[in-house]
Amino acid sequence: MSFDKCMKEGESIEQKDVENKSPALVEKWLDKSYDAYCNAALAAMSRTQKEKALASIQRSLERKRVFYADNPRRCGDINGVKLRNISKTFYWMSYLQLVSDERVSDFEHLTDKIDLLVDDFEAAAPELSRDSILSAMAEGTHNSSVAVKGLILFKKAKFFFNSGVVYGECNEVKLAKYNFEEIQRPVEEFYRVFNDAQKISSVSSKDRQQLDEIKEEVRILEGETLTEMTQVIGRLSLAAANEKHEEVMKNQETLDFELVYYVYDLYHHALSQVRDKDVELEAEILSIMGTYQLKVLKMPNSRNKAKNYYTKCIELALSLHPKNVTTEKWYKDAEDNLRDLQKDVLKSEHEKDSEEKQKYTKELLEVSQFLDDRRSPADYQLKNEILAIIEKYPPKVQGFDAKNFGASDEQDSKKVLRKAIQIYHPDKQPKEDRLWFWTSERITMFLTELLSKVKTGSSNHN
Known part of the structure; x- marks a missing residue:
């Protein structure tokens, strides 16, 4: 059937009077109208026809959304209907090449166009989350539009990454961890799309080139995610240790040293999570462990261990230059405690030298007296x-x-x-x-x- 006939059929059904009609009949007419516009999109030859068919499809889907909103018994999940509408709309956009057509030859232009479409969908349905809209778009992308689908999946992963960074800056480490973990799903799906595209001969060289560019961006994102995830896990481990420390130290009169060592192990675990991966957080944990050794454990070798922790902490902190962390509380604590430890060491060494000097002086006098007493009269x-x-x-x-x-x-x-x-x-x-x-x-x-x-x-x- 030709484009014009399909459009007329859809319009005639759409113009039917649905007032006082049964919901079942109205739903049937909406489905037929939608199917007619879809057939028109399949028959479209020019860009004008494609855009006209897509506008009719969007209008038909909007009517369906309104219908289900007015008849919740026939569809209890109105947000689900909206997401399915987005998926179907994007399917036809990608099928009709209205997303990545011949006029979009540059990868950055394609990226910008996807962002604008997401913004449009988000404005039309503000109650939907951005990641759900991206998921619907990725799900609805036509099979031949592999570069578009790959880009949407990358943008979904990037969305979770940015959300994780924002939560991390607000010290919402649990939400940050959740978002960083969510990155894995769109990344895995992207690699599946990428590998499938290598097996399909019909994929254009342009799409392959764009997929290669996206793949490189995904690899960079994975590396950045690992770094951020390490920091988040380290902060979670540190927060757990601090929380347990406060709990143990509340009742100091009956201090349980088994729990004390358990807390120390938590600090050590947090340190192992970030060692050689997050220098600043590693320095912060070293400062806390030094204070824990010096003021909580107080074992015979605690002062030496604390000194080593503080020294390493300060070395790492200064290696962050040009970033300045000397105003941080953990750095000041490390510096002040190390200075006090050094004073004690110097005082102890001075006292020891004085004692040894007095001892040797006494011995020398004794030897001198011994030799004088035994000097030969000859x-x-x-x-x-x-x-x-x-x-x-x-x-x-x-x-x-x-x-x-x-x-x-x-x-x-x-x-x-x-x-x-x-x-x-x-x-x-x-x-x-x-x-x-x-x-x-x-x-x-x-x-x-x-x-x-x-x-x-x-x-x-x-």
């Missing part, structure tokens, strides 16, 4: 013998003072001997006095021999 005897030689045979060295010689190095026999050897050495004596030259030579030889005995530890120098 050293004094040896010096007296050398002084006796000097008194009997005074050296003829200019400027020699026996009094100063006897006062120096009184406890070191080796030094006394060396000095004596020097003052009696023949080269330093007047050669014109041959008798004295002989005497000084003999004395030098005697003292040199005596020095060698002292070096070997011999005290026998008679």
Whole structure:
């Protein structure tokens, strides 16, 4: 049947007087009118005919919506009717190529056109959610419009992603987690559409190219979702740990350390969720764990663990530059507590050094006293013998003072001997006095021999 005949048939049925007619008969006429306009769309050849058929289909669907609204017994789900109408309308739009026709050659134009259509549907049915409208559009897309369907599925995934980000910024982590999890369904459906399109030879090269572009966007979205999901799960885990911590610490008089360690394990689990994935949240959890070790657990090694946690926290926080997190409470807590810990360590080390110094000083005094008490009397005897030689045979060295010689190095026999050897050495004596030259030579030889005995530890120098 031709386009004109189908349109006339639909219009004639549509113009029937439905007043005071039974709902069953009116419903039958609405179905026939809709079918006639659908046949007209199938027979449409020009763009004008396509747009006219689509306008008639939309009008027919609107009449159906009004009919079911007035007759709720025949259809209890008016929103379901609206979604089915959107699905059918979009089916004909995609079938008639009124969405991605030859005038839309650029991918960005197609994206903008889809957004405008979603806005139109949302304005016509404000009680419907945007994701339900996108789902209806994706479901109603004609099988040959794979690029359009793929784009709608991507936009649905993007809608959930944006919703998750908004909820996350409002600290509604549970709703954020729900939206991020919902992304998986349209993503999986997109990959199914993409894979099916590779097997269909009738898919145009233009559609394949657009699907490849969408696939790349989907991959980027998956990576961003993983990052956001990690942060959300980490915040949920941290919130659960904080909540349990408050519950345990309310009754400190009967503190149950099994519950305390359970809370600490919750913090550790939250840390494992975000480690190497969300640096800022990791730093925040490290700060909390350091405080938990320092002020709650208070075990023998808690101070060292707290110091390590705070140090790592500050390192990660500073690595976020140019983002500045030094004004955050968790950063200030980490910095203040680490500074106090360092002061305690320095004070402890200073006290320890003082104690060790006093201990070593005392030991040195004891050793010195021990050596003085046990110093050999032979050293004094040896010096007296050398002084006796000097008194009997005074050296003829200019400027020699026996009094100063006897006062120096009184406890070191080796030094006394060396000095004596020097003052009696023949080269330093007047050669014109041959008798004295002989005497000084003999004395030098005697003292040199005596020095060698002292070096070997011999005290026998008679």
